[in-house]
Amino acid sequence: MRYAHEVGKVRAAERALMARLPEGALMQRAAAGLASVCARVLPAVYGARVVLLVGGGDNGGDALYAGARLARRGARVHVVQAGSKIHEAGFAALRAAGGRPAAGDPADAIAGADLIVDGLTGIGGTGALREPHARLAALASEAPGLVIACDVPSGVDAGTGEVAGEAVHADITVTFGTHKPGLLIDPGASHCGVVELVDIGLGDDLPDPDVVAARPADVRPPEPGPESDKYRRGVVGVLAGGDAYTGAAVLSTGGAVHGGAGMVRFASVAHPVELVRQHWPEVVTTVIEPGAHDAKVLERVGRVQAWVAGPGLGTGDAAESLLEAVLSTDLPVLVDADGLTVLARRRDLLLRPAPTVLTPHAGELSRLIGAPREDIEARRLEHVRRAAAELSATVLLKGSTTLIAEQDRPVRVNPTGTPRLATAGTGDVLSGLIGALLAGGLPALDAAAAGAYLHGLAARLASAPHPDAAEAPISAQDVVTALPEAFRSLP
Ligand SMILES: NC(=O)C1=CN([C@@H]2O[C@H](COP(=O)(O)OP(=O)(O)OC[C@H]3O[C@@H](n4cnc5c(N)ncnc54)[C@H](O)[C@@H]3O)[C@@H](O)[C@H]2O)[C@@H](O)CC1
Ligand SMILES: Nc1ncnc2c1ncn2[C@@H]1O[C@H](COP(=O)(O)OP(=O)(O)O)[C@@H](O)[C@H]1O
Ligand SMILES: [K+]
Structure with missing residues (x-):
């Protein structure tokens, strides 16, 4: 079975696990998983044009740390920041690895990217995407490059699959710890593309699932x-x-x-x-x-x-x-x-x-x-x-x-x-x-x-x-x- 848990339960499990781990370890696990999927689907990491769409929360942090890993392997990584807040430590790590803010109109950067990483909102997203997030989501969905959503395609309600306004249409969604119900249920499900689950060690901290989807053997x-x-x-x-x-x-x-x-x-x-x-x-x-x-x-x-x-x-x-x-x-x-x-x-x-x-x-x-x-x-x-x-x-x-x-x-x-x-x-x-x-x-x-x-x-x-x-x-x-x-x- 594929298991999905409500957002509140995901957060509780993460809190329990984080209390036993060094500061930031969980986000590094998520970022490592995200970067490895990105590296797998790019024809070559070295020289690849990667654009990170980054919101003000930890979803943006995941994208920034994953971007830093790709930049260290020679990718040309640019950041489009949505809103005034940014995950500072993640941003510093990206800059140290050679990543830079995108210059000029973000539309050009997004249109010219081989890979777009959507880190606008994750399980913390509520209601319809506001601006400039909504415009960025639309640009990503239309872009010729591959779109990988971090945890949840932004604009999709992780708990329910509701899509109240603009939302990212991803080719791949890399989700962390467990599936979220919104990845399995339409209209959210149809925004995810292929869903890849990255194990960040939540296992024993997760309660019984809220939603399950059968695999053939089930x-x-x-x-x-x-x-x-x-x-x-x-x-x-x-x-x-x-x-x-x-x-x-x-x-x-x-x-x-x-x-x-x-x-x-x-x-x-x-x-x-x-x-x-x-x-x-x-x-x-x-x-x-x-x-x-x-x-x-x-x-x-x-x-x-x-x-x-x-x-x-x-x-x-x-x-x-x-x-x-x-x-x-x-x-x-x-x-x-x-x-x-x-x-x-x-x-x-x-x-x-x-x-x-x-x-x-x-x-x-x-x-x-x-x-x-x-x-x-x-x-x-x-x-x-x-x-x-x-x-x-x-x-x-x-x-x-x-x-x-x-x-x-x-x-x-x-x-x-x-x-x-x-x-x-x-x-x-x-x-x-x-x-x-x-x-x-x-x-x-x-x-x-x-x-x-x-x-x-x-x-x-x-x-x-x-x-x-x-x-x-x-x-x-x-x-x-x-x-x-x-x-x-x-x-
Ligand atoms: N909690 C944890 O321990 C972990 C969290 N992780 C990541 O952290 C994410 C959750 O992070 P956060 O709780 O910071 O939340 P998010 O980063 O999902 O979203 C919060 C941010 O989005 C903004 N926002 C919310 N709704 C919006 C809307 N409709 N339009 C525009 N902006 C909106 C908020 O103002 C805030 O800046 C997960 O999805 C996952 O990607 C992972 O790193 C794994 C560990
Ligand atoms: N957009 C859709 N995507 C997938 N399945 C659909 C969609 N719309 C309808 N279905 C499926 O088609 C079937 C239609 O059943 P129903 O509405 O009872 O029609 P009827 O009464 O004519 O047999 C159901 O199994 C339903 O789940
Ligand atoms: K996202």
Whole structure:
């Protein structure tokens, strides 16, 4: 897993470690790590034109000491100072090594640099970048040279990934001690480029992480063993589609069929049942009558280990009664799409002892928790956590960087997403896939995280089937088709 810690915890760990180390030792570790990444990516350090963008805090100090190391190896290092304050000791070290303030218009220095080191703000940055920082950040982002951000791209909120104004677009972000949540969550994540973690020895001083992102080896779908039969591998029941929406039923069922369940059961009114039978002959179907139902409606469907309810289900009385029936079982239930719209008026249905997984996009979450959609988009981490606590559920917030929260657990960030997924019906595929993983016995948080991971991977493989292929647009069906390849590509 890649671990990220909130800013306050990073500072506390740094304080604890610094108390045991000689003055300045921690900053030297950070600067050494930063300089070594710079040296690695430059074709040659000797003669390289390096520009340091330096703010008034310790982030600037890191950049100055790293610049001094590069200057000692023959780089031509110039400093563009933002604001009146500067890390004096770092500046003195740079000058002693031959570095100089940039003369003339900083725009020229930045445009002519082979490498720009962004030391404007790090974990101490708050709110939108002020001037002259904002202009410098924009110049760096536009410059032809390589941009390496020190700890965090300036303008990105390290704790949340919010970007309130101008922010540096880095090619590489060299971060110290641990990842910061804002490096993993959009819009911040998309400003980082490649993230390199430099160990400065915080290890034992860091508490449990606040946010984690899976690496491939962390994703463990249930594996069938020699004793497995279709029932023991898990049966997933899908309640989806109606007379108005039939595609959602086919796609959600497709996600379940390729998600590794032992069996998929599908129940709906006649028309979607007919279509699902045509698309997925392996699925066991049940026709349910239109209109409102009592709690016994599910008995005819047969035994399942987990339910998926909601895609294309409609939002009227029939959908509400089905949702009431499914949420009154003692089985894991995933609610998506129309089901979430119904839940927004029936939050009482969430008071249940068994696990519930909700998979809203920002609009659906807005209806569920009564927060404006724009606020949710801008502060995804805060809202997904709040939703998990308020709704007593595992909440998977879709969109650019999918986040998954469960109360008192680190938030999972899905690293495989791609904007190619932003096409109608892909969410339906995700619901069925997670349902299959739940039926296979994964705990709710792991099922949701593994589902999001495989879904993103399938989309990438569908879009570009091999590393040299250009990306093509994809459909939700393409994602279903690529799911076996996504499972296969796990280590
Ligand atoms: N605390 C430590 O022990 C260590 C800190 N390190 C570095 O120190 C950084 C944190 O240093 P600081 O706490 O000094 O904070 P920063 O250097 O991140 O930021 C503080 C400075 O930025 C200015 N600033 C804040 N928001 C701004 C905005 N929106 N627009 C313009 N200026 C803004 C402040 O006025 C202040 O001058 C880390 O990110 C890391 O790079 C590393 O050297 C490792 C050790
Ligand atoms: N900009 C984006 N970057 C990455 N993934 C995205 C982006 N926008 C949407 N997605 C993903 O696409 C899927 C869309 O799901 P959803 O909004 O439910 O659509 P639908 O209801 O049409 O299936 C989700 O998995 C979501 O995370
Ligand atoms: K920075």
